[in-house]
Amino acid sequence: MLQKNHQYPALFKSIGRCLGVVLCTFLLSVSCITPAQADPITLSFLVAAFEVPVWKPLIAEFEAQHPEIHIEVIEGPSTSNIVEDLYVSAFLLGNAPYDLVYMDITWVAKFAAAGWLQDLSSRVTPEQEAQFLTGAWSGGQFQGKLYRYPAVRADVGALYYRQDLLDQYGYAPPDTFADLIQISQDLQAQGTPWGFLWPGKQTEGTTAMFLEVLSGFGGYWIDPKTLAVGLDTEDAVTALDFLVNTLKEGISPPGTVSYQEEENRRLFQNGQAVFMRNWPYAWSLINALTSPVQGKVGIHPMVSQPEQLARACQGGWGWGIATTSSHPEEAWQAIQFFSSEAAQRQVVQQFGYLPTLKSLYTDPDILAQYPHFALLREIQKQTVLRPAIAQYDQASDILQRYLNAAFTQQLSPKAAMVAAARETRQLLAH
CATH class of the missing domain: 3.40.190.10 (Periplasmic binding protein-like II)
Structure with missing residues (x-):
């Protein structure tokens, strides 16, 4: 019995050593695999x-x-x-x-x-x-x-034009509002249905377009630093009057008041207009192999008054x-x-x-694929930003409502701008 009992400690030690080896091996294996198996x-x-x-x-x-x-x-x-x-x-x-x-x-x-x-x-x-x-x-x-x-989307507004028609009748792309009107009317007289397409529906696209026209007349919407409102200035009223007159004089179609960018793009692509204000996305569609005006279109900065810079609304x-x-x-x-x-x-x-990176506008491979990027790079140098204010959505809604009221001749351009300025100031005062 004594001899048998003396064997237990040795047996326990042997079992303990085995368990220790197993435990160490297990812990080591866990420590090795845990990082690789951890959820990202x-x-x-x-x-x-x-x-x-x-x-x-x-x-x-x-x-x-x-x-x-x-x-x-x-x-x-x-x-x-x-x-x-x-x-x-x-x-x-x-x-x-x-x-x-x-x-x-x-x-x-x-x-x-x-x-x-x-x-x-x-x-x-x-x-x-x-x-x-x-x-x-x-x-x-x-x-x-x-x-x-x-990110990789740096949208800017641009003026699309029928390069073939301007070349045929000896015109250069317009730089001023007066040029745009004159060329539109002359080429309409030659058979092109519409002169100038632009978005007039009560949407953000119309806000962006109007900001370009407003800037081109030397006006401003809201100064984000001072919160000053410029919608009831003479420049702003003149800018709106310009757009309203394109409707009254038949340079732009009556449906403009309900058109967004896509309605205009389809009209232009079907050869129905000389000029169109739109975003860069339209270029590839207009120049698709099935497009009636494929290879016949140019792109240019938006027009302005002679003493003002032509500025494109910055998107992206x-x-x-x-x-x-x-x-x-x-x-x-x-x-x-x-x-x-x-x-x-x-x-x-x-x-x-x-x-949005400057370097890609001079990249040979990209320019070979998209030659018009060279001009869009120039347009990107002169942009106008929508006001960086916390109440932007409400301010844009006010502007859209009164622009559309003027486009549909419910209000005169002056009355529309005075009312829009008043409501905008009330908004910013709170």
């Missing part, structure tokens, strides 16, 4: 349905380079104002699920003023800023701070970081990747979007 951080953003194909390939590339980060793209409706509403609703409810905020230039001030966006100013350098188009960069700022980093999209994001550093990595030269080149070559 997930970043999410909302985007209109038609843009999902733009970002999917870039997301795949980013995730391949950053396996520790997963990006979830949430597909929203194809209308940008509804996408904006979805963002707003999520932020108002609190705990918004978005880390990245993909936003139009007109959303920046409202989102920043509401405290929904992180200030990116400390993350960027003057050298980075210098790489981007001035208007695209400035459009991401609110009260001197940067809240939106430019960019990236912000939600203040509710738990992963701001990873979100910033994604923004840098999506806005890089390589990423922008890929999107430009596949989808024809305007880049």
Whole structure:
């Protein structure tokens, strides 16, 4: 018995050593595999349905380079104002699920003023800023701070014209409002149904177009620094009078009051007009192989008074970081990747979007594919921004209502502008 009992301690020691080896092996194996098996951080953003194909390939590339980060793209409706509403609703409810905020230039001030966006100013350098188009960069700022980093869509308004008709009748592209009217009327007399197409429906597109005309007459809408309103000045009334007269004189079609960009694009593409104000997206459609005016169209800066600069309304999209994001550093990595030269080149070559990086406007491969980018680069040098104010949506709605009242001759241009100025001042006073 004694001998048998003395064997137990040795047996226990042997079992203990075996268990110790097994435990150490298990812990070592766990420590080795845990990082590889850990779930990646997930970043999410909302985007209109038609843009999902733009970002999917870039997301795949980013995730391949950053396996520790997963990006979830949430597909929203194809209308940008509804996408904006979805963002707003999520932020108002609190705990918004978005880390990245993909936003139009007109959303920046409202989102920043509401405290929904992180200030990116400390993350960027003057050298980075210098790489981007001035208007695209400035459009991401609110009260001197940067809240939106430019993405690959740098829209600007432009004047499309029938190059073949102007050449045939010996005209150069117009530089002034008077030139535009004269050429329109002369070529209408030669058989072209309409002279000048522009959006007149009560939408944001009409606001952007009017801002260009207003600037071309030397006027202004709202000074974002002082909140001064310039809609009831002589310049503003003259600008609106110009547009109303194109309707009265038959230079623009009566349907203009209900037209948006696409209605105008289709009319122009079917050879029904000499001039059209539109965004750059229209170029590829107008020059498609099936287009009746393919190869017959030029693009030019919007016109102005002789003593004024012709300015294009700056549009475009960019990236912000939600203040509710738990992963701001990873979100910033994604923004840098999506806005890089390589990423922008890929999107430009596949989808024809305007880049926000200056370097891509002189890239030989891109210019070979899109020769008109050289002129659009010049147009980008002289842009006008919609006012960066928190109440932008309401101010734009006021302007749209009174513009349309003048277009439909419910109010005179002067009465419309005086009323719009009064309501805008009341809005800004609260």
